[in-house]
Amino acid sequence: MQDRDYMQLAIDMARSALGQTSPNPAVGAVVVKNGQVTGLGAHLRAGEPHAEVHALKMAGEKANGGVLYVTLEPCSHYGKTPPCADLVMKSGIRKVFVASTDPNPLVCGKGIARLKEAGIEVQTGLLEEEANKINEVFFHHIKTGLPFVTLKTAMTFDGKISTASGESKWITGSEARADVQQLRHRHDAIMVGIGTVIQDNPSLTARIPGGGKNPIRIILDSKLLIPLTSRLLNDKEASVWVIAGRAHDREKASDLRGLGAEVIEMEGSRPAVIPLLKELSRRGITSLFVEGGAEVHGSFLKEQAFQQIIAYMAPKLFGGRDARTAFGGEGISRMADAAMVEFTDISKVGSDIRITAKPARR
Numbered sequence: 569m570q571d572r573d574y575m576q577l578a579i580d581m582a583r584s585a586l587g588q589t590s591p592n593p594a595v596g597a598v599v600v601k602n603g604q605v606t607g608l609g610a611h612l613r614a615g616e617p618h619a620e621v622h623a624l625k626m627a628g629e630k631a632n633g634g635v636l637y638v639t640l641e642p643c644s645h646y647g648k649t650p651p652c653a654d655l656v657m658k659s660g661i662r663k664v665f666v667a668s669t670d671p672n673p674l675v676c677g678k679g680i681a682r683l684k685e686a687g688i689e690v691q692t693g694l695l696e697e698e699a700n701k702i703n704e705v706f707f708h709h710i711k712t713g714l715p716f717v718t719l720k721t722a723m724t725f726d727g728k729i730s731t732a733s734g735e736s737k738w739i740t741g742s743e744a745r746a747d748v749q750q751l752r753h754r755h756d757a758i759m760v761g762i763g764t765v766i767q768d769n770p771s772l773t774a775r776i777p778g779g780g781k782n783p784i785r786i787i788l789d790s791k792l793l794i795p796l797t798s799r800l801l802n803d804k805e806a807s808v809w810v811i812a813g814r815a816h817d818r819e820k821a822s823d824l825r826g827l828g829a830e831v832i833e834m835e836g837s838r839p840a841v842i843p844l845l846k847e848l849s850r851r852g853i854t855s856l857f858v859e860g861g862a863e864v865h866g867s868f869l870k871e872q873a874f875q876q877i878i879a880y881m882a883p884k885l886f887g888g889r890d891a892r893t894a895f896g897g898e899g900i901s902r903m904a905d906a907a908m909v910e911f912t913d914i915s916k917v918g919s920d921i922r923i924t925a926k927p928a929r930r
């Protein structure tokens with residue numbers, strides 16, 4: 569095995585815990601001595617030991633004189649657990665490969681500097697691109713203080729999200745819808761507009777074999793129109809936050825609170841996207857999965873307040889001038905102002921295709 573193979577192993581372990589370490593990054597670590605793997609570890613949940621702690625504990629004596637491969641720079645500050653940089657120094661490790669350097673101002677470069685001062689050789693950047701991709705949510709949240717936003721839509725080949733008569737079940741097939749459940753599992757919160765709640769009475773839970781982690785369910789409902797009998801208000805499967813506008817029905821708000829929902833009051837009649845994202849981040853949301861409908865997607869598009877779009881496209885067509893398309897709202901009127909994206913992945917999922925895109929670098 570080469571250095572990059574050991575780092576690939578560390579990256580694969582980090583990826584296996586994606587979604588469950590939030591708001592912490594997903595990290596993997598491998599200890600190697602004389603060409604033998606002597607320790608492995610991944611950070612599994614916020615508050616639990618970091619990847620390096622697991623790997624160095626497993627290696628024990630066999631860390632001495634060994635090499636550590638870690639996907640993210642070892643921390644050097646006292647968070648919920650003691651700094652890993654100190655542990656690495658004590659363990660006798662002689663060389664450390666780091667894939668991503670940590671953008672967290674508390675850590676940025678300090679962990680590496682501590683290791684070098686202790687006479688440990690440090691090489692950064694091995695498989696950096698792949699390691700950064702794993703923690704794109706964490707890095708975005710640290711840098712901007714906002715949740716990493718993914719807009720998800722399911723449309724026909726001609727871009728419709730329902731027929732002209734409003735039918736939408738189902739546009740995409742069972743494999744694509746199972747894929748969506750995985751995405752829900754990985755996100756701190758899922759958001760839909762009140763139109764989707766009234767139309768579909770959704771549960772918005774992550775139903776994956778072996779049980780998924782249900783995201784917090786956020787409903788954009790400025791006038792509190794949500795029916796008290798809605799499934800997601802009564803299924804007790806996951807928290808519900810209802811986003812209300814300034815002048816909303818106080819009585820309805822207390823009825824909703826009576827059902828265990830949070831009612832978050834925002835300025836103005838319709839909550840503006842960026843202040844809403846700031847409020848969600850303040851409440852600990854680092855990743856947000858916006859499942860529509862068209863008006864909600866339209867408002868995020870208008871503000872260009874997204875870091876990723878995942879569009880599932882089915883091999884069927886509806887036509888119909890009144891059949892809704894994926895992005896509604898006022899829209900962008902000038903060609904020059906079009907939101908530009910880069911396609912980062914196009915994959916088959918059952919008989920559908922999944923197109924992943926991110927904002928084009930300016």
Ligand SMILES: Nc1c(/N=C/[C@@H](O)[C@H](O)[C@H](O)COP(=O)(O)O)[nH]c(=O)[nH]c1=O
Nearest residue numbers: 722736738739740745768770771772773
């Ligand atoms: N119509 C479709 C979708 N529709 C997505 C949302 O409009 C639905 O309300 C939401 O998935 C329902 O959530 P649930 O109750 O938890 O299943 N999404 C998809 O991927 N394919 C579709 O064909």
Ligand SMILES: [Zn+2]
Nearest residue numbers: 618642643652
């Ligand atoms: Zn650490």
